[in-house]
Structures are given as structure tokens and as C-alpha cells.
Amino acid sequence: MTDEDIALFKQMMEWEGQRRAPPDGFPDLPDMPAARYTSKEYFRLECEHIFRKSWLFAAHIDEIPEPGCYMTWHNAGDPIIIVHGMDGQVRAFYNTCRHRGAPVVTEPRGRAPRLMCGYHNWTYKTDGSLVGVPQRQDFGNLDMACRGLNPVRCEAYGNLIFVNFDADAPTLTEWLGPLADEWVEFRFDKIRLAARHSFELKCNWKVAMEANMEVYHVPYIHPETVAPLVDAQRNFNSFYPNGHARMLAPAPRQTDRAHVRAIESPPNWQRIETVGELGSTATQSYTLFPNWVSPLSDYFVPPLLFWPTSLNTTRLELVTMALDWGDGPPPDLWTVPDEAMPGGRQMSQIILEDTQFGEAIQQSMESAGFKSVPLSYQEARIYSFHQHCDKMIGIEQVPPELRVKQVIDERWVWPRDPRIALMRQAGRTLAQ
Template identity: 75%
Template sequence: MVMDPAYIAQIKNLMEWEAARTAPPEGFPHLPDLPAGRYTSQEYYDLEQQHIWKKSWLFAAHIDEVPEPGCFMKWENTGDPIIIVHGMDGKVRAFYNTCRHRGAPVVTQEKGRSPRLMCGYHNWTYKTDGELVGVPDKQDFTGLDMSCRSLIPVKCERLGNLIFVNFDDEAMPLKEWLGPVCDDLEEFQLDKIRLASRYSFDLNCNWKVAMEANMEVYHVPFIHPDTVSPLVDHRRNVNTMFANGHARMLAPAPADTDREHTRAIDSPPEWQEIDTVGEFGRTCTQSYTLFPNWVSPVSNYFVPPLVFWPTGLNTTRLELITMALDWGDGPAPDLWTVPDETKPNGRNMSQIILEDTQFGEMIQKSLESDGFKGVPLSYQEARIYSFHQTCDKMIGLDNVPEHLAVEQVIGDEWVYPNDPRVAQMEQLEAAE
């Protein structure tokens, strides 16, 4: 669903209002310092593992990775061994990769295709819908009810060609979780875009340190002086916060920028255009944070998410993914990485990603020193504070120790569809 003209006009006016303001919007709360331990405390990390990663919808795969009935793939990005299976009935499902007999992995290949899933330990066999259908020497098991021994499912839903999982059986549906963001993303044809590339890189810092570098444009003039800064006017950026920790940024190009190059990342001319994308996706840097770990600019040529996975308290795996419409017989598009035989999978991160990740390890060392007491955030960095508020809500406000908690100061009045900036802008326009 393309944004309606009235909303587009409102956002454009907000861009100019943001550039002209001399202080945060009236009534915007003071943001207390984020406690240092949120990046360095094993106690807080364990709470994240127990609650955030067990209750959130997580991007797991693209349908191109399990394209046909019978295709399966292993997925272990949160530590739990999972199988994603394209069932013989056409439905995509997820299961714990754990045989109901002695707990051996049912699947040991990274990917494959079979009408049945067979555990190699004792050949217990399952259909692609998880049903147990084969047990060797079944007569030797007393009272074995095969109907109660199916593979244990993990909640799995699709958003177009994208596959998400959630370990919480009681989780709200994926589209409800995404809310208005789901409507925004319709114009990018998620049901048609293909998986062009997917590479992982290990970073030596807490996952939030790595992710937060992509959740504000305050740093752009300093970290990206020659790459992003010439194409993004950080003073005219408009942030929007949504329920459940999601967020959007819309940053126009500087006024004097060549209109043929108006986004932070240019599109090779040979790419097929997504013709349903609206004005902002064509002329601005339009980017979404999907809680907890997805950040992606989007445009009329690509959907290229950066996905951050904690592998330890101070280590992170960064997935760099490019999705685009069919590229035919040409080379698959890859927005975020470049050839480098000395790096994992023969690829290295692009210049922009190298700039964003260059300080991660050094930052982490500083965070772990006695010189780090907490994080003061500006209005420009409000998306980060809102993200931390949602982290604590997912954990449970009563479960977070006081010395690690953030104050819930950004209220619903600042969450879409509410936006006090609009009334303030209109009052200023009326007074002129």
C-alpha cells in the first residue's frame, strides 16, 4: 500500500520543520542515560536470551532457500536447532531439529530435499508436516503412541517470500506484530522479490552496539563523510516510532544533490525496478527497524536487510542480505558485500558497512572499562531509546533489575499514529 498524498505532504513538511527547529519538539521527554550494564552485563544478556529471542518474530529464511515441496534447511541463529521445511502440501513450517526418540538431530545437512525426514541415529522417520510415520522394530516399544511423537513445531509465518519464526506459541500473528510497518512494506512487493545474496560476518561487540550504528543518522557526517553524508541530510531526517519497537526513518538528500543520486546507496541500472514503490522509496533514504534485530533501507530496486544475531555477550553475527526482483541470467545483485578471497565465503563487507562496523570492537572494550558509566542519547537518537524501552517490555518490566532498567519515558503519544510534532508544526505555520 503506497502512502497517501496527504501523508506524504505531511512528512515533507516535517522534514523542513525538523531542519528548522532549534531544540527537540515541545514536550519530548528527557532521555535518561542508558545503564552501562545493558551492553556488558551477563545478567542482562541472559534476560535477552530468555525473553526477547524467545518471544519476538525473527527473520529466518527466504522462500528461495526452500523453494520446492520437500526442501528443508537448518537454522540455528538463536542457538536452538531448527529445521525450516517446505512441506509436500506446499506449506512452510518450522520444527525443532530434535528427534522424539533420543534427541539426535533429524537433519544434519545444511540444506536438502526429501519427501521424508529421517533421523540418522535410529531411522525414526517423519513426514514434512512433522508427523512420525516410521519406527524400526516398533514392536519392542511398549505403549508407544506415534501420534504423540511428532516433531515439535516452532511458530512459523510468511510475509510474502520472507519466512519468520517465533518460539512463543502464544505470540500474536506476524502481521499484527508488524502493524503499520506491514502496510508500508506492501509497495516493495515482498511476495515477488528474490533472495540475491546472504552472507554472514562475525563482529567482536555486543549485538546492540553493532545494530545501533544503523538506527540513527547523527553519526553520518562523521563516519560516512564521502559515502552516505553527501546523499543524506541528517538534519531533515524524520523518525517515526511504531508499536512493538519498530521504527522508520525518512532522510531526504541534501538540497544541492544531483537528483539522479538521491539515496545513500545507488542502484545499478541493470536491476529490475519495483514499479509500485512510492515517492519516498525513490527519492529518500527510507529505512525500517523491525524489532528486535532487522534494519533495512528499502528502495525501488531492493530490500537489503542487515540482521544482527548475538553469539555471546560481546560477539555478534551480522547477516548482510540483498533481495530484489528477478535479475534473469545476469549476476545476482549484492548490495552489501564485495569479492575478497581472503574473507569468509570469498566476500568482504562494502565500504558503508565497514565504516559502520569499524569501531565495534574498540567500543566494546571501552564499554567494559571503568570509564563507561552510561549512554546519554539525543532527540536524534530517540529510535535507540525506544528500542531499549521495548527490550525491557519484552523481558518484563518487573524482571529487569533496577540498575539495568531504562525508564519508560517515551509514551504512546509519540508512537504512530500519534505525533505531537504535527500539531506543533501546524501551529507554527498558522502563526507565520
């Protein structure tokens, strides 16, 4: 990020703190139908079009560090295997034997130069090709060249491995758009996987995720934890192509930096020196469509991932990535030891605060007492996310009573943003 960009964003945060109404021209956000969180039909459309066509975070290279290492993955439903090939390339396949569908591997992780199905010992190379069929002669003219493991698209951004079920999807780099460059300073090519834990939540995946997509709630449910770090009044949301977004907010003026550093930088964390001024002095939280939210800073890359396991249940993955932490315990931003279960982990205070209402909200949304969701300008990151959900599904395919209106149009998508001119205009007016 250039010095000019940094100066601009700092001005935008100050301008946000001073405005007394939503910016001129910013659209009023129509109510969103509550049924978007409760409709079986909408959930089916999400699974089919959003989770089958988006790039999804699946693994960190530390989980399959050497050639021959593999891991299973099923967060998006279908059973997948991610394989670090003997040729060094990382690939993904359906974990489904081309004979009669048994799993090709059964352990969550392992290492082997070949993958052998346990049912009848069909054997595959790590590039997916079928190389062994016992009693081959009894299959007549079976063409082994056509019976390799079915691939799933798999691409990396630094050390992070993403998958996509759609053969026609754009490349991962195209999908990331401006984020691919903007994230270079966070050293995705160097960060290691420090922690990855899952928890089951009893609410729709969007209910859970949206608790992390605005800072309007921060003073009220996080008075002790996040509020000293984030000035909710001075938060500036940017909308990016492909449904991604960024929130940027400074610490409240009364918070001194020593306090912030004490919370954010435990002693065994290594600072990511390339992170610029905004990442080290403000809180930035990115939405990576569809289900990743991550507050990137100069100490960590800690995505929260929200996987729908049914219409009203969600698997929350809490991941911490950081630069090498030496001999100490790996840093873990989001979980703490579970006192009730030796060796177990439980959600940290911040995550407990953010998830506390999910189940009750889901019950409300399923009741007759809640019909629609009104969102403020500060919550527009949620609205634009819903707009993109409908776009991914295909707006015409969404039943009319479930759609959101596409009111945040391309004019507001970064790097275009009429608010920059408004901010400059306000600055000139003040100077006069």
C-alpha cells in the same frame, strides 16, 4: 501510503531541518546504563524474553522453493529446521529427533519427501508427524501420534519466513502492525533473495545494531558513502507499536538526483514500480524489532540482522532482496568480492564504516571508564528500542540499575505524534 501522508512526511522532514531544539514536550532522554551491553544477567533476560518471544526473520522462500525442500537455521540458538511441506505449507520444527535427540537433518539444505534421523532411522513426514520407527515392536506401547517433531511457530510475510518460539505470541501480522500495510508497496511477495552472508563481530548485538539506527553519525563516518544520500539534519523518526520504528531522510540539497541514482541503482537492478515517492526520493530505514534494520527503497529490500552469539559477540547477517535481475549476477548491496579469498565475500565500505568501532566500544563499555549512554533527540529511535527491550522482558524483571525509564510514552507512537501539530503550528507562525 496516501498522497496526504506523503505530503505530511515531506513537511515533517523540512520542519526537522528548521527546528533549533528538540520539539516542545519531547522527553529528555535519561542516560542509559552501559551495563545493558555488558551484564550477563541482562543478556540472559534478552535471550529468554526478547529472542524467544519475538518474530524473527529466518528464511526466504527461495531457499526452500519446492515441496520437500528444507534448511537448518540456528541464528537464535536452538537448532531449527524449516521445511517446505509436500502439501505446500512451510513449517518450522526443532531439528531434534523425538527418540534420543539426534539432528533430523544434518546438511544445511536439502530436499526429501520424508525426513529420516541418521541415528536409528526414525522417519517423519514433512508435516512433522512420525511415520517410521524401525523395530517398532520393541518400544511396547509407544504412541507414534504423540512423537512428531516439536513445532516452532512459523508464518510468512510475502516471500519472507519468520519464526517465533512463543506459542502465545501474537500473529506475525499483528506483530508487524502498521508495517504490514506500509510495506505492501515494496512487493515482499515478489522480491527474490539475491544475497545472504554472515560476519562475526566482537561486540554486543545492540552495539552493532545501533550503528544503523541513527543518522547523526552519517556526516562523520560516511562522508563519501552515505552522506551524499542522507541529510542528517532533516531526518524524521517515527515510533511504531511493538518496538518498531522508521527513519526518513531526504538527500542533502546539494546532492543531485543523478548522483543518488548512480549509487543506488546499478544497471542490473529492476525498479520496484509500486514504491511511492518517499521510497524513491528519500532514504527510509526501518527497525523491525528486535534485530532487523533495513533501508527500503524502490530498488531493494536489504535487511541487516544482528544475532547475539554471546554477550559480547554478534553474527551480522547482510541480506539483499530485489526483483528479478535477469541473467546477470545477483545484486548484493552490502558485500563485495574478498580479494584475499577466491569466491569469498567481505563487507562493503559502508558496512566496514558502520562496524569499525564496535569492538573498541564494547571494550570501553566493559571498562570502568564508561558508565552510561547519553542520547540526543536524533538518536531517540535507539532509546525507544531499549524501552521496548525492557517491556518485552517485563520491566519488573529488569534489575533496577539496568532499566531505562519509559519516557517516550504512547502519545508519541504512530499514528499519534504531537510533532505533527507542532509542525503545523510552526507553518502558521511562519505564514503570518
